[in-house]
Amino acid sequence: MLLIPLFTKLLTSDRQTKIVEVSNQLKINPDWLSAVIYFETGRTFNPKAKNQIGSVGLIQFTRDKAGVEYKTIGGVKYPLSEIYKMSFNEQMDLVYQYLKPFKGKMNSFLDVYLAVFFPNAMNQSDDYVFQTKGLSASLIAKQNPAFDTNKDGQIKRKEVTDFFRKLYKENFPLIEKKKTLNIMKAFWTKYKYFIIGGLVVAVGGYFLLKKKK
Template identity: 40%
Template sequence: MQIKNSVGKKGINNREDVELVQITLNRAIQFPFRLLAVDKLVGKKTIGAIESFQKQVLKFSIPDGLIEVKGKTWQALSKYLVEPPKTKIATHSTFPEFVQIREDKTNQISESVFSVVPRQHQLKIAWGAKVSPAFKQKVILISKQLDISPDYLMACIAFETGETFSPSIKNAAGSGAVGLIQFMPETAKYLKTNTSALEKMSAVDQLDYVKKYFNTYRGKLHTLEDVYMAILLPTAIGKPVDHIFFRKGTKAYEQNIGLDKNKDGKIVLKEVAETVRKMFEKGIKPGYMG
């Protein structure tokens, strides 16, 4: 649960290290629609997020956009892997001890600030405190196999199940969908099972079918929106935030009417993303992250 090499501007940027940094930075970012794509690639947005964290949270006078294995930036960021952030500033979720940091021209921070950062702890994920250890570990495993953020997957499952994580929960609108990602009857058939069998499974066993379903889109699910679109409407993966999914007067609109936040008769990606984003934010709060 540690990076092995430097990440960021002029860093070595091994893909696994970059992925861990992107997942961690997303737990700190406050602004809606600025969550990073967890794509294992260092681009302008990832470097910008590193610099913003250094400047806004750690008060670096001159952010360098680089995370060193034993540097102050990673010492601070690694705390987000094992603890939920407990306070907020304008731009980031953070920790009380970080708020006390004062700007220093040398970009050096007292070691005492990090004395409470655990070094050997099991990775915590969004909503991990609300599921069994076996479920959590399987989500971490399949997320790695699918190249997606476990936080994003858990946020989507939390939304789809009304925060119950029940493998037998049914769609309230009567679509026939069931389970962790609301498998539709035709989807279940494609996966060589059926909704009756799915709802009788344990949550841990049903994750095998979650993996099987998402495997079709492996390599395309980098953002929170991408992961949720794979469930809701796969043809919308990678679409802009103003993309219209459903219009009033269609069956699909009625089945998802709760997503029409401004009641304008249209459901757009921004509205869908807002709802799932709130699930992500809730999932990394104390009492939920685990």
């Protein structure tokens, strides 16, 4: 397992395995996804987590728009009431389907979180202001006051990073640093036979030259 203790102490081994499985399918660090779920469920990993506006589940699935009670994922309309009834593993499969369109674009924990919270902000600069044509910066800041850390009525990407750095404290660099480890692991998995073969040839060549001397 690659998960840090902050998460493993709250997860059964089966749930840890499922998070790692889905993360591997998405080619992201399992700690990134764990950190998103940990935050979205109020530090519980409870698939029945529900907030005041009716969002439910591991990544707080939210209705498509006002007046409907479903979330469209992969072209399928899922009633929020049905998502709420799903088991942890069933919801994790839905998390995969939701994040699948962002595969290859999630290069950090923050990218994974933004894929859930505000996809337009992914891979943007630190000064990027959260707003859309239909949602003003001030309204988004009002609805998400925790992220408006300097209380100027708007949310910048850097403020979200700073919020999570403060939330996770000493665990934040532990969550982020495994990007390098995962890259090394992926490199080894892909090229290990070439590396081993090269080492065998090099060692064999060394002893052959030594014998000739």
